[in-house]
Amino acid sequence: MVPHLITALTGPINELEQRILDSMPAIERWFRLEWMEHTPPFYSSVDIRNAGFKLAPVDTNLFPGGWNNLTPEMLPLAVQAAMAAIEKICPEARNLLIIPENHTRNTFYLANLAQLARIFNMAGLHVRIGSISPEVKKPMRVELPGGEEITIEPVVRTKHRLGLKGFDPCTILLNNDLSAGAPGILEELYEQYLLPPLHAGWSVRRKSRHFKSYEEVAKRFGKLLGIDPWLINPLFSHCGAVDFAEGQGLESLQSHVDGLLAKVRRKYKEYGINEKPFAIVKADNGTYGMGIMTVHDAKELEQLNRKSRNKMAVIKDGQTVSEVIVQEGVRTQERMHEAVAEPVVYMMDRYVVGGFYRVHAERGDEENLNAPGAAFVPLAFAHGGQLPQPGARPGASAPNRFYMYGVVARLAMLAASYELEATDPEAEVYD
Incomplete structure (x- = not known):
C-alpha cells in the first residue's frame, strides 16, 4: 500500500x-566508488524533511530503533543487507548478541528488538x-502485543569476551x-566484533561534526549533479x-541564531521563497527527540521561561546540555x-532497506x-526503493520520490562514515 500523501508536487x-x-x-x-574508500555504518536511519523547495536530512541515527515499523514486505531487503554486512565483517559468524537500551519496558522498543532478532536469524x-x-539479574521474558515474546538475559563478562550463560x-x-x-x-573486547563501534555513541558523537561531514558530501554531490548543495543541505552552526x-551563554546562542537566519534569508531571497525562515536549536549530542526547540527570532531566547529552559537543559539519561547545534x-x-509527516529511511550496510512516515x-x-x-506509517518500499520509473513525470510516481529520499539518506550515511573515520581512536589521525 502506498500511503496517500499530500505533498509539494511543484517547484524545485x-x-x-x-x-x-x-x-x-x-x-x-x-x-560505488565512495564505498570502495569508506566503510558504511553497520546500520542507520535518517530523518528527512521535504519543504517543497529543498529536501534535506535533519538527523542521522546510528543506533536505530523502530525496526518494528518496517513491513513484512521490506524484510527480504533487510535480511539480504544483513547477510552482506555480516559476511563483510565476520564471514564465520555463528552467534549474534543484541545489546538493547537499558530502559527496555517500552513495548514498541521491545518489538523493535524482536524484529532485529528476526532479521539476523533469517540471515x-x-x-x-x-x-x-x-x-x-536473571532472564526476563516479555510478552509483546502481537502475542510474540522475547527474552532479555543478563550479560556475562569474561576476560576479553562478552556473552550470556551458555552463549558465546x-x-x-x-x-x-x-x-x-x-x-x-563494553571496552577491550579484543576477540569480538562490536557493531557499531563505541565511538559511534553519543558520549563521543556530535551532530555538528556529522553535519560538517554532510556539508562536504553535499558539495561534492551538488557538483556531480550541477545543483546548489543548499537544496539538499541544512545550514548550521x-x-x-x-x-x-542557569541562563548562561544565551547571548552567544542568540548571535548564532541571528547569523544563521541571516544566511537563510539570503537563500530565500535568491530562490524567491516567500516564507519566514526559522532555526532549530538542539542538543549537540541529543537523542530521542529531547532538547529541541524552534526559534523564529533570536529575541525569543531572551524570553525563555523556566519550563522551556529546563526542557533544553537535560536530555536522555540525565545528561546536561552544554553544547548545541543551531x-x-x-x-x-x-x-x-x-497531519504533518516526514519520511524516515532505514539502511543496513550501504543499502536502503525500508522506512516509514513519522506522522x-x-x-x-x-x-x-x-x-x-x-504515529508510523510504512513507506511504500515494498516494490523496492531502488526501482524508480524513469519515464514517469516528477512527483507522479511514489517509487521515484522514494528513490530520491533513498539517495539523500545515503548521502547522510556516507557523511556518518566520514564522521566515524574522523573520531576513530585507533585511526592515525584523531579529529
Whole structure:
C-alpha cells in the first residue's frame, strides 16, 4: 500500500527529482566508488524533511530503533543487507548478541528488538538479547502485543569476551546509543566484533561534526549533479558553553541564531521563497527527540521561561546540555490525513532497506515530530526503493520520490562514515 500523501508536487523538488532520475547511473557509480574508500555504518536511519523547495536530512541515527515499523514486505531487503554486512565483517559468524537500551519496558522498543532478532536469524545467525543494565539479574521474558515474546538475559563478562550463560557470540550488535557514556563492560573486547563501534555513541558523537561531514558530501554531490548543495543541505552552526538551567551563554546562542537566519534569508531571497525562515536549536549530542526547540527570532531566547529552559537543559539519561547545534529549519510539506509527516529511511550496510512516515497530528510543519503522540506509517518500499520509473513525470510516481529520499539518506550515511573515520581512536589521525 502506498500511503496517500499530500505533498509539494511543484517547484524545485520536481526539478531535483528529475535531475536525480536523469543522473541515476552517475549517482550509483559515485556511491560505488565512495564505498570502495569508506566503510558504511553497520546500520542507520535518517530523518528527512521535504519543504517543497529543498529536501534535506535533519538527523542521522546510528543506533536505530523502530525496526518494528518496517513491513513484512521490506524484510527480504533487510535480511539480504544483513547477510552482506555480516559476511563483510565476520564471514564465520555463528552467534549474534543484541545489546538493547537499558530502559527496555517500552513495548514498541521491545518489538523493535524482536524484529532485529528476526532479521539476523533469517540471515543465518543464532540471535539472543543480553542487557548490560545492572537491574537485569536473571532472564526476563516479555510478552509483546502481537502475542510474540522475547527474552532479555543478563550479560556475562569474561576476560576479553562478552556473552550470556551458555552463549558465546562472535558479533555484538549495539542497539544502545551510549548516551550516558561507554560502560567498561563494553571496552577491550579484543576477540569480538562490536557493531557499531563505541565511538559511534553519543558520549563521543556530535551532530555538528556529522553535519560538517554532510556539508562536504553535499558539495561534492551538488557538483556531480550541477545543483546548489543548499537544496539538499541544512545550514548550521555550533554553539558551545551554554547552560540553559542557569541562563548562561544565551547571548552567544542568540548571535548564532541571528547569523544563521541571516544566511537563510539570503537563500530565500535568491530562490524567491516567500516564507519566514526559522532555526532549530538542539542538543549537540541529543537523542530521542529531547532538547529541541524552534526559534523564529533570536529575541525569543531572551524570553525563555523556566519550563522551556529546563526542557533544553537535560536530555536522555540525565545528561546536561552544554553544547548545541543551531540548524536551518526545514518545513515538511508532506501530509497524511491532514497531519504533518516526514519520511524516515532505514539502511543496513550501504543499502536502503525500508522506512516509514513519522506522522504527528498535534505538531506543526516547523516542529520536531519525534515526540510522544507520533504515529508510523510504512513507506511504500515494498516494490523496492531502488526501482524508480524513469519515464514517469516528477512527483507522479511514489517509487521515484522514494528513490530520491533513498539517495539523500545515503548521502547522510556516507557523511556518518566520514564522521566515524574522523573520531576513530585507533585511526592515525584523531579529529
